Each structure stands twice: as C-alpha cells, then as structure tokens.
Amino acid sequence: MIASAFYRWSNHVCRYVHGAALGIGALIAGTAPAHADVLDTVQVHGFLSQALIVSRHNDFFGPSSQDGGSLQYTEVGVNASMRPTNNLLVSAQVLSRRAGDDNSHYEPKLDYGLLDYQFITGNKRVAGVQIGKLKQPFGIYNQTRDVAFTRPSILLPQSIYFDRTRAPALSSEGISVYEEEHLHSGILHFQAGVGKANTDRNVKETIWGSRVPASIDGALSSIGQVAYEHGSGGIVAALTVAEANIDIDGPPGAPDRYSFQPIIMSLQYNHGYWSITGEYALRRQSFEGGASDQSITGESWYLQYSQRFLEDWQWLLRYDSLVNDRADPKGKKFESDGRGVDHSQFAKDWTLGLQWNATSDLLLSTEYHHVDGTGWLPRNQDESDRYWDMLLFQASWRF
Template sequence: MKKVVYLLFCQLLICAETSAGEVQLNAYLSQGAVMVEGSEFFTGDDDSSLKLSEATLTASWRALDALRFAGALGVRQRGNLTEEHIQADYLFAELMFPVAEGAIGVRLGRVKNEVGFYSSTRDVPFSRPGIFLPQSIYADYYRDAQLHINGGDVVGRHFVLDGQLEWHLSGGQLHVTEDLTQNSLGTTAAGQFDSDYFYAFDLDFRTDNLRLGASLYQSRLGYNPKSAVMPELAMGISVDTPQNLPGNIELFNYVLSAQYRWQQFELTAEYLRGVRTLSGMMAKDWEIEEPNRGFYIDSRWLVNDALDLFVRYDDAVDNLSDPGGDGLAVIGNPDYFGYSRDWSTGLQWRITPNWLLSAEYHHIEGASWVPPILTKDPLTQDKYWTLVAIQLAYRMQW
C-alpha cells in the first residue's frame, strides 16, 4: 500500500510540473529542541531531545475547473511520541461544483480530518498556534486516532451572514501506525492497533473577526494480538506488558470551538466532551468507560506583522466520574495521572515571510496526557513538571 501511495504522489508531481499556471507546490522544513524536567514525556530517559523534526512537500494540481488532485508527503519525528517515517499525509481527488452562493463536492482517497480548528493543519508550523497544540483537544499520543482517513469526504462551502460556512461529512478507516500502540500500551511486542472505522461531521463559520466551529466524531480502533506467544511469557518470565488478548478503543467526542479577533488581540477557546471505552487487552472481560473532558483558552497579542505573544491555559480530565483521579490508587498510581493542567506562554516570530522562530514554556500539573495511557509509571513522572521547546521553520513555494 505504501508503494502505491508514493507512486501516486510522484505521478501527481509529474503532472504538476507539466501544467503551468494550474499548480501549487509547497515545502516546509523545521527543526527544534525540547527540554523536559520531571517527566519522560517526549524526551524519554533524557532531559532534552533534538527529535523535533518535520519536512513536508505538498502539491495541488487543478486538472479541470471542477477537478483537483492534491497530496502531501511528509517525514516527521517528535521525540518518543512519533517514530521517524515517511508517509502520505493526504492524497485525494476532489470534484467541486458551484451551487447557489457557494460550492459542494467530494474528496476521495486519503483525506485530512477536520476535528477542531487545527487538526487538519497540525503538521504545518506556519498554521498552528505553537509548537505543541493544546493536548486536551489534540493529544499527541492519540494523533493517529484523529489525523487522516482512507475514505471519503463530502464538503460544502457557502457564503452566509457576511461570512463563509464550510462543512465536512467524512468516513473511512484511520491510517494507524505503530505509534498509537506504543503510546497506548507502552509496547508493540504483543500486538498492534488497526482502525475499524471513523466517522465525522464538522462545521466551520468565519467572518473577518469571528470564527465558530463544531465537530462530532466516532471511531473504533481494534487491538490485534500476535498469534504467537511472546518468548518471555513462554519461558515464564514476568513482563510489564498487556496480556495477549484482543480488544478495542472506542471514541465518541464532540468539539466546540470559538475565536474572536479585536484589533491586535485574539482569543481562542475549544471544548471537548466525550466518552472513551477501553475493552479487552488487559483481561478477558475487562472494560472501562471513561467520560472525558478537555478545554483550553488561548489569548494572543499580535504585536505586529512579525511577532505574536501568547498565554494559554489547557485543562484535561480523563474520567469525569473520578475527576481528581482518586480511584487510580486502586491500581497503585497517583491521582495526578487522572488530569492535566497546563499553563504555557510563548512567541512566534516571523523573521521573514519564509522563516518562523517559535519558543514556548509549559508548567504542568498532572499527567493524563503522558503516554503510555494504560501502563503509566509513577517512578518516571512528577505531579508538577515543566517543558521548554524551541523550533525554527522554513517554507518554500513554487
């Protein structure tokens, strides 16, 4: 499948090069550093990591007025959250037809999900509001569970109320890598997650100063154990891994989003509410249903055309039935694994139109979004911890 994706992308680039005036090519490169104290989030056993690298090549070719082909090929590494690998971020054919006061169409192939304001653009440094997105909505350990799907997307754009309304109705199977298994279970030795399905509906309304959004999505990820018994288990050696049993992770979430800009100030807030159901994997009849909640408020000062400063509060609760995490003591974990409260501040400096320098500082209480989510280790995680990140990005357009 990967070879087919890369061949199709190469063919798209060839078509793009021979269709002058109907082509857009872009490339993004970035490199950064992350320093963490009090946690193994991102950096693992070390206090710092240079594994904050991204490179993306995008192409868009309008073959006909109604027909467009688009693709993005990327290489990405984010510490111990994402192993370095090349993949097609999206690759689709789009048919769009004009309707009264707008257009409606369909995309087929690998399409980006539109959950919240930033899911579809989270891998482009110039279009996200920081190096790390708010983890309450865009958890890096669940990136595979909301990023893109192999399937279809019905999309509409309409001019209403002095603004533009865009909507998406999408469905298919998520493109899942080993990163999700590693971040969920702490190991890939016993099995692998695959996508059963993903369905989503998204609304996005924009005017010059206001943006409103709403997303609803449901997905199920199936855990497939390896058929062979692990050698360590066969020899009777105890290993700290989930049992070799099938299971599922089911997500049913909605996200409400709002952004308002007044002169040089911008205020953004997003709220997530949903249910995560975990079954199997740990024991034959094991199942747990966790109503979860997350939100953030981001205040931004657009100092001038080149410099933005921001302060953000990000809050997540894994299980609203036990918001303080008291029940985690039953399995020997501290209560602060049940929630996260992150205060962060930072800047984005557009040195030139093509160069972007970002820097941010996070002070976090709790560790609900620190992987692995099912086998957390209290010996490697403090209740209060800090993260500092810096990143330099460059973009090109032809």
C-alpha cells in the same frame, strides 16, 4: 548517522515522488488535449521545523530533562498539487515527523493524498467531495497540526491535540463531502466524512502496552463538522462530532474494539491583531466485546489569548486543562485501584509563548510551560513528577 538517516529518508521520498509523478503524468496524459496549461497549475510547497526542548522533572519528546535538552522534535513535509480540470484538485503530502524516540529513522509517511472535486461553485454556495487519505476537520487546528506556521504556539493545547493517540484523529482513508453557504452575515460550513481510521504503533501501545501480543486495524469511522464564520472571520464557531473505531485482535477474552468518540466545541474571536480562542471537548473512549465493556469520558478545554505586535511578533497566554476520566478527575480512584499514580490522570498547563516571523518564510518561536499533572505525557513515565516545567525553542522554514 544523520547522513545515513537522510539517505534513507531521501530514498523513501524518491519512492513517493516517483509514484506521485506517475499518477500526475497519467492524469495529464488523460486531460492534455483539452488543457495544455494544466502544468501551470502544479504547485510544490514544504516546511521544515526543528525544536529544542528543555524540561525539568519529566521528559517530553526525548530526554528533555537531561543535560542540554532534547532535539527529538522534527517535522519535515513536502506536498504537490495540481488542478487537472476547473473543478478538480489533486494533492498529496509526505510527512516525516519525529516526536521522541518513536521515529528515530525519520521515516516519511503519506500524510494525505486526495482528489477534491467541487461540483457547485456559485455566488451563494460551494459544494464538493474529497476522496483518498484525508486530514480530519477535528477542532480548529487538526488538519495542519504539524505545520508550525499554522499553529499559534510550538505545541498545540495538548488536552485536545495530544500526541499519544493522535493517529485516529489525524486522518482517515475514505470519502468526505462539504458544503459552504454564503450568507449575508457570514459563511456556514458543513463537512461530513466516513472512512477507515488511521492507526500507528503509539495507538497500539496506549491501548495495550508494548508487551501484549495484539494487533490493531482501523475500522469504519465517521466525522462531522458544522462551522460558522461571522463577517470576514471575526467570529468562528464550530462543532465537531466524530467516532474513530479500531478493531483489536488480541488475547482470548480481550475486547475486540476500541472506540474514540469526541465532541468538540470551538469558539474564536479575531480582532485582526489579537484573538481569543477556546475549545471544549468531551472525549468518550470505550472498549467493547471481551469479558466486559468499559468506557470512560474525559474532559478537555483551553482558553487562549494571542496578540500581534510590531507587525511580525506575536505573544500568547493559554490555560489548558485535561481530565482523563470525568468520574475520577483527580485520579484518586485510579491510584487506589493500583493502576498508577493519581497525577497521570490530569494535566493543567499554563503556557506563555512568543513568535517572530523573521521573514515571511522563517518563523522563530519560544514558549514556557508550567504543568500540574502528566495526563498527556507521550509515554507513561512510571516515576513521573506531578509538577514540571518545559522551555521550548523552534525554528521553522517553509517554501
């Protein structure tokens, strides 16, 4: 079973690698006479993470509340990059991710594939443009959210980095420009992009439920971020504004567009061995066209303290709050309208976590969650419990 899944996986990967090799080969052929050492700039990196999730009352990523828990949380990624010329970077990553049942074949996908050209690189300023399939600079953690080594905990704060509709926030196919100002006090960073939003089956099912015969397609979307790093990154403040649009081809009278418009404020204080991070997001979601326009605005925020100790250990405490609809924070109206249980409309999550960098390439983590509400459960579980607990273990390796 696992062997056959691996066989399929390696076949897929071979296809990607073959394609990438052809592309890189063509690039080298084009630039070879001038830069014989281009091959020296080729880098290949990757990661592999496996978690065990044991929960009480509700399931998260597979049958985690049943005997023995769930192993259905796996992340495997491989990337390659090179610099064909001084200012140009070419890179691509293939990701195979299983989070619950939805990708039981571990089918890999192109996570990003891009050209990044820096046209200004001076003492005072760096500016560049990126073209291709790009990871979105959405809050602090989004661009590398699937890489355990870049996360402070096994699960990112789900109120902002939730799983159910992660695709449109994750990446888009398009173009992005960035600029970095080197100030005396720190660095000011701007980024703006437009492109076609990424979608997947989870997004469709969240919009429609699996039984409705509808299809969806990413539409023109945009994102902008301004960030300031004080000193050497002691304080990081960022503001992200985005609009991800999805066209819907559904039954007559149904809306024809879904739009997600989040605003995220991020603030982080880094004291070297400890840091405090907070992010606050207003998330507007709307359906346009069809019989009537509807929109709701959700509110998410978290506050997180993490501290390193004994060189290679880190512990973390976090409170994370999600409200689906600010006009109905306790879900009372939602329930009285007969649309489901009230506690599916919010989630308040206390997390206590521990990470150990056993070696520089091996990370072992564990964490405990106590959650009130089911607002970010990946699947709508009809018979969910309001209060639930979760214990996670994860091993992650990189090269």
